[in-house]
Amino acid sequence: MYKQLFLCFFLFVFTFVKAQELNCNVTVNAEQIQVSNNQIFKTLENSLTEFMNQTQWTNIAFKDHEKIKCGITILLTEQKSTNSFVGTLQVQASRPVFNSTYYSPLLNYKDNSFSFQYTEFQPIVYNENGYESNLVSVMSYYAYLILGMYVDTFSLEGGKPYLNTCIYIANQAQQSGYLGWENSKGKITRFTLIDQMISSANEPFRKLFYQYHFEVMDVFERNQKSAASRMVQLLLPLEKMYDENPNSFMIRIFMDAKADEIVNIFKDNSSVDTSELVSVLKRVSSNNSKKWRQIDSL
Structure with missing residues (x-):
C-alpha cells in the first residue's frame, strides 16, 4: 500500500x-x-x-x-x-x-x-x-x-x-x-x-531498472533482508540478457553506477545467499571482479 x-x-x-x-x-x-x-x-x-x-x-x-x-x-x-x-x-x-x-x-x-x-x-x-x-x-x-x-x-x-x-x-x-x-x-x-x-x-532491462529501485531500494529501510533477497532475484536474469546481447551497453552503464551499492547492501546483509549471484556478476561485469570478491568472501 x-x-x-x-x-x-x-x-x-x-x-x-x-x-x-x-x-x-x-x-x-x-x-x-x-x-x-x-x-x-x-x-x-x-x-x-x-x-x-x-x-x-x-x-x-x-x-x-x-x-x-x-x-x-x-x-x-x-x-x-x-x-x-x-x-x-x-x-x-x-x-x-x-x-x-x-x-x-x-x-x-x-x-x-x-x-x-x-x-x-x-x-x-x-x-x-x-x-x-x-x-x-x-x-x-x-x-x-x-x-x-x-x-x-x-x-x-x-x-x-x-x-x-x-x-x-x-x-x-x-x-x-x-x-x-x-x-x-x-x-x-x-x-x-x-x-x-x-x-x-x-x-x-528497463523493467529491471524500475524494479531495482521501486521494489528493492524503496523498501530497504523497512526490511533490509527481504530487499536484499529481492535484489538477488532481480539481478540473476542479467546473465540471460548478457547471453542474448554480450555487447549491450545497458549492463555496463548499470554496473558503473551500481557496483559499490550492490556490494554494500550484501555486506550489510551477509546472511542472504549470494553464491549464484556472485557467479553471474563476475560473468556479466568482469571489470568489477575485485568488488564481487568482497561479496564472495562474506
Whole structure:
C-alpha cells in the first residue's frame, strides 16, 4: 500500500508543481590548458550551471528540495583555437530512496568525445526545435537522459518522453560532424547509448531498472533482508540478457553506477545467499571482479 501512496505523491508533485527540474553541480577543470586569462572557464562554468538548473526541461517539474541531484564535470584537455576546446565529461546522477536520507546512484558515465566552440558570455539556450551548437546539444542530451532515467525508476518506462527527446537531439547533432554522435557499432557514443536504451530489445532491462529501485531500494529501510533477497532475484536474469546481447551497453552503464551499492547492501546483509549471484556478476561485469570478491568472501 505504501508504494502506491509513494507513487501517487510522486505523480502529484510532477503534475502540479512548476519549477526547474535539476540541481546540477557543473565543474569546468581547465588546468591542463595554458592560457593568459582563465576567467573564460569560470564564465563557462557559471553559464552551464545556470543553463542546466534554470532551463525548464519539461512542464512537470519539482519543488526546490525535490530537484534531481546530478553533476557534470568537464575536464578540458586541449584548446584548438581561440574559441575551440576538447575534453571529457563525467556525468553523475542519483535518486532519493523512500523513507531515508540515502541517494541511490543512477548514472556514473564518462564521455570521452567532447569538443565544442565557446566565446565568453555567448548565450547558451536550448532550442527544442533544432540544433544550436554542440555545447548546447551535449548538455541538453544529458539533461534529458538524467530525467528519463530518473522517471524510469518511479514508473515503468515512465521516462520514455525524455529519452525520446535524447534520440531527437542525437539525430539533430549527428549532422554537425562533431565526434560522440556517430552510430558506431560496438562503441558507446551518445547516439548508440540512447538508441540501445529505447530499443524494444532492452525492455527487460528497463523493467529491471524500475524494479531495482521501486521494489528493492524503496523498501530497504523497512526490511533490509527481504530487499536484499529481492535484489538477488532481480539481478540473476542479467546473465540471460548478457547471453542474448554480450555487447549491450545497458549492463555496463548499470554496473558503473551500481557496483559499490550492490556490494554494500550484501555486506550489510551477509546472511542472504549470494553464491549464484556472485557467479553471474563476475560473468556479466568482469571489470568489477575485485568488488564481487568482497561479496564472495562474506
